[in-house]
Amino acid sequence: MTDETILKIENIDVFHGTFQALWDVSIEVKRGEMLALIGANTAGKTTLLDAVSGLRHPSKGSIQFEGEEIGFLDPYQIVELGITQVPEGRSVFPDMTVLDNLLIGSYAASARKRKAENLEKVYDLFPRLEERKRQVAKTLSGGEQQMLAIGRGLMADPKLMLIDEISLGLAPIVIDEIFRALHKIKATGITVLFVEQNVNRTLKEADRAYILERGRIALSGATADLRENQEVKRAYFGVDTCEVK
Amino acid sequence: MGSVDVFTPVLMGIMLGGLYALIALGLSLVFGVMRLINLAHGDLVILSSYISYAIFTYLAVDPILGLVITIPFMLLLGFLIQKYILGRGFAISSETPLIIAFGISLVLQNLNQILWTPLSRGLNTSYSHMSFFIGERQFPVSYLLAFLAGIVVMVGLRAFLTRTYMGRAITAASQDKRAAQLMGINTNRIYGYAFAIAMGAAAVAGVFLGMTFPFTPTSGISFLTIAFGTVVIGGLGSMLGTFLAGIILGLSQTLGGYLFGSASQMLIVYVLVLAILAIRPHGLLGR
Ligand SMILES: Nc1ncnc2c1ncn2[C@@H]1O[C@H](COP(=O)(O)OP(=O)(O)O)[C@@H](O)[C@H]1O
Ligand SMILES: [Mg+2]
Numbered sequence: 001m002t003d004e005t006i007l008k009i010e011n012i013d014v015f016h017g018t019f020q021a022l023w024d025v026s027i028e029v030k031r032g033e034m035l036a037l038i039g040a041n042t043a044g045k046t047t048l049l050d051a052v053s054g055l056r057h058p059s060k061g062s063i064q065f066e067g068e069e070i071g072f073l074d075p076y077q078i079v080e081l082g083i084t085q086v087p088e089g090r091s092v093f094p095d096m097t098v099l100d101n102l103l104i105g106s107y108a109a110s111a112r113k114r115k116a117e118n119l120e121k122v123y124d125l126f127p128r129l130e131e132r133k134r135q136v137a138k139t140l141s142g143g144e145q146q147m148l149a150i151g152r153g154l155m156a157d158p159k160l161m162l163i164d165e166i167s168l169g170l171a172p173i174v175i176d177e178i179f180r181a182l183h184k185i186k187a188t189g190i191t192v193l194f195v196e197q198n199v200n201r202t203l204k205e206a207d208r209a210y211i212l213e214r215g216r217i218a219l220s221g222a223t224a225d226l227r228e229n230q231e232v233k234r235a236y237f238g239v240d241t242c243e244v245k
Numbered sequence: 246m247g248s249v250d251v252f253t254p255v256l257m258g259i260m261l262g263g264l265y266a267l268i269a270l271g272l273s274l275v276f277g278v279m280r281l282i283n284l285a286h287g288d289l290v291i292l293s294s295y296i297s298y299a300i301f302t303y304l305a306v307d308p309i310l311g312l313v314i315t316i317p318f319m320l321l322l323g324f325l326i327q328k329y330i331l332g333r334g335f336a337i338s339s340e341t342p343l344i345i346a347f348g349i350s351l352v353l354q355n356l357n358q359i360l361w362t363p364l365s366r367g368l369n370t371s372y373s374h375m376s377f378f379i380g381e382r383q384f385p386v387s388y389l390l391a392f393l394a395g396i397v398v399m400v401g402l403r404a405f406l407t408r409t410y411m412g413r414a415i416t417a418a419s420q421d422k423r424a425a426q427l428m429g430i431n432t433n434r435i436y437g438y439a440f441a442i443a444m445g446a447a448a449v450a451g452v453f454l455g456m457t458f459p460f461t462p463t464s465g466i467s468f469l470t471i472a473f474g475t476v477v478i479g480g481l482g483s484m485l486g487t488f489l490a491g492i493i494l495g496l497s498q499t500l501g502g503y504l505f506g507s508a509s510q511m512l513i514v515y516v517l518v519l520a521i522l523a524i525r526p527h528g529l530l531g532r
Contacts, residue, residue, distance in 0.1 A: 076426065079427070079428065079429030091427075093416070093420045096416060096417070100416075104413050105428055107430055108428075
């Protein structure tokens, strides 16, 4: 991790119609780090990622990527800049083959010229995708679909990768594999921001974390410090453990 | 009926089905990508028939050759309709484009009425009334041409949708719009391309329809009905399914006529559509 800020979210409010999902949220992401966003269901994690991806626009505040304001851009423009999102529930294109799913990942003009190179990288990272490249995506297991979704995201040649609900519904052994891949992705210089509900696991894997509660940032810091934090211990590892465990 | 063996209605049905599929492919594409039942589709096909008629009558250009004008014209018209009329409707609500499409349908019918009068027209080329023979049996060449055009357009659309970046983007947007946006696909622009391409297919359909059947400004409605049945049976959005469904409809029409008399042939088609929907609500090859 460097000290250079790659993404800076400052005091944003985001609404779904009249419902306010995010309140005055500020987050800073450093280039090359692995950052986690933790929070219970409906805390607003997906809304935050969607605001960065341009699917939602903040009504207040600013989002800067590499120093440029991006809060008003459309999703396809955000992808061109080098931000990719691996959506919640994978959302692979069910009736397309694995290979076509990966190729569509490199749709952005900025990614097309490095298509062959990135495809090789994805196959190196997840050899199973190469074995199944002619298979239709909906026939893959949940873990394989997550690998495909991450691989498809890498095909966009991103500088910043947002991953929503990274381990939801996956078997422990698959989760291990996904996190190993994530560390390899980070090692290639891609900044990773992931959403995860398993606090224990997150605090082991990420460099820093933000905790979102009902649309507001409740806590943030280096994961090493958060592990020792009394508030975190009480809220997430205490006797009255809540649903996020 | 007794003098004709069953081979004749079977081959006629298959060829007719190719034409039905050709008419339905554009409707299927638009529904698959935009979730819009384009109520103006039949009228846009008939508009293409009239444009070919004009090119043929006033410029004396063969309608099939005339496709070099008709296709680009319809591509452009489709893109503009989506960009400036339907696209704005999508921004309002998901039902608005349906109502807009109905409006376009009425406008086109009246426009065609004014431009061409309500008289029945046809693309009567030197070859459209020729026959070919298999043994003693006689078949219209126009049916064969329409069937071949149906195959060419179906295969072409499939290749386009699976092999090119733009085609894959259209496919992706039809399967998961949100994910498509996250792949850097400008879905609004993709809708414009998809609608344009559907209109390109409609242009081809209009030419071969015009060589096979006489048409009037209101013919679009009956062909929309047939196309809708075809698309529904085939499974909305599936090109191969649409093609097979066209053949099923064509066969049921000609065989129905053969077995029960021509008065009941369309009734049989519609009963079949309902029966297939009752058994397979998502169509034969539907998702
Ligand atoms: N499209 C929507 N329309 C209305 N409310 C929404 C919509 N999407 C999310 N919300 C609401 O916004 C809040 C945050 O949702 P979300 O960002 O999906 O949370 P998380 O990803 O943390 O589970 C929730 O209360 C949810 O009900
Ligand atoms: Mg979520």
